[in-house]
Amino acid sequence: RKSSSSLLKDKSSNLEKLAAKQKSIEEKKKQLASLEQKIESVLVFQNCLLETQTQLRADLCTAVNQAMSTIWPTIYPYADFTSLKLTPSATDYSLELLAGKDWTPIEQASGGEKTCASLALRIAFAMVLTPSLSWIVLDEPTHNLDAQAVNRLIRMLHLDLPSIIGQIFIITHDEQLKEGASGKLYKVERDKDSFEKSVVEELTL
Numbered sequence: 001r002k003s004s005s006s007l008l009k010d011k012s013s014n015l016e017k018l019a020a021k022q023k024s025i026e027e028k029k030k031q032l033a034s035l036e037q038k039i040e041s042v043l044v045f046q047n048c049l050l051e052t053q054t055q056l057r058a059d060l061c062t063a064v065n066q067a068m069s070t071i072w073p074t075i076y077p078y079a080d081f082t083s084l085k086l087t088p089s090a091t092d093y094s095l096e097l098l099a100g101k102d103w104t105p106i107e108q109a110s111g112g113e114k115t116c117a118s119l120a121l122r123i124a125f126a127m128v129l130t131p132s133l134s135w136i137v138l139d140e141p142t143h144n145l146d147a148q149a150v151n152r153l154i155r156m157l158h159l160d161l162p163s164i165i166g167q168i169f170i171i172t173h174d175e176q177l178k179e180g181a182s183g184k185l186y187k188v189e190r191d192k193d194s195f196e197k198s199v200v201e202e203l204t205l
Contacts, residue, residue: 054088057088058088060088060128061085061086061087061088061093063128064086064121064124064125064128065084065085065086065124067123067124067127067128068083068084068085068086068120068121068124069083069084071120071123071124071164072084072116072120074152074155074156074160074161075116075119075120075149075152075153075156076113076116076120076149076152077148077149077151077152078148080099081097081098081099081104081109081113082098082099083097083098084096084097084098084117084120084121085098085103086121094106095117095121097109097113097117110144111143111144112144112145112146112149114144115141115142115143115144115145115149116145116149119138119141119153122136122138123136123161123164123165126165127164127165134165134166134167135165135166135167135168135169136165136167136168136169137169137170137171138168138169138170138171138172139171139172140171140172140173140174141153141170141172141177142172142174142176142177150174150176150177153177153180154176154177154179154180155180156180157170157177157180157181157182158179158180158181158182162182168183178203178205181205182205184202185202185203185204185205186200186201186202186203187200187201187203188200188201189201
């Protein structure tokens with residue numbers, strides 16, 4: 001049998017171990033509380049970020065739609081579609097055309113209508129996102145456009161767009177677009193069979 005002093009010593013040792021475990025538990029509780037507080041702060045930040053992103057997307061679409069409302073009539077030569085709008089969704093954007101009182105998804109439009117919509121959207125983005133830069137590059141802008149739409153585009157490039165965008169760069173194979181030039185005009189040619197460098201010639205307007 002153990003003596004009283006030995007039993008007392010064992011109990012004291014057990015008490016010390018229990019006290020150490022309790023202290024460890026208290027420290028872990030504090031760490032857990034701190035982590036929970038940090039998680040809550042992160043969730044609050046995440047919610048604020050999502051709300052801010054949603055608001056910024058809505059503000060962007062509002063500004064772009066305002067710009068397109070003035071651009072669309074100068075680009076589109078017909079009366080069936082009177083307006084164009086960009087609408088944000090949870091994961092994407094949708095572009096729609098207004099016919100009467102009904103909005104039609106751009107996917108249901110013809111090639112020429114899609115081209116006009118794309119031009120209006122690109123010009124609107126240039127106006128909204130780069131107002132200080134004030135320039136835009138249009139690569140083959142007459143693709144899918146009929147003769148009337150091309151003539152409307154030429155008029156816009158020559159008369160309307162320069163008052164909205166400071167510098168307009170157009171890359172095209174369409175000879176008609178020369179009529180829309182109001183600055184410098186260059187012709188670039190290259191003999192693809194001879195592997196020679198491109199030859200650039202400045203043309204007279």
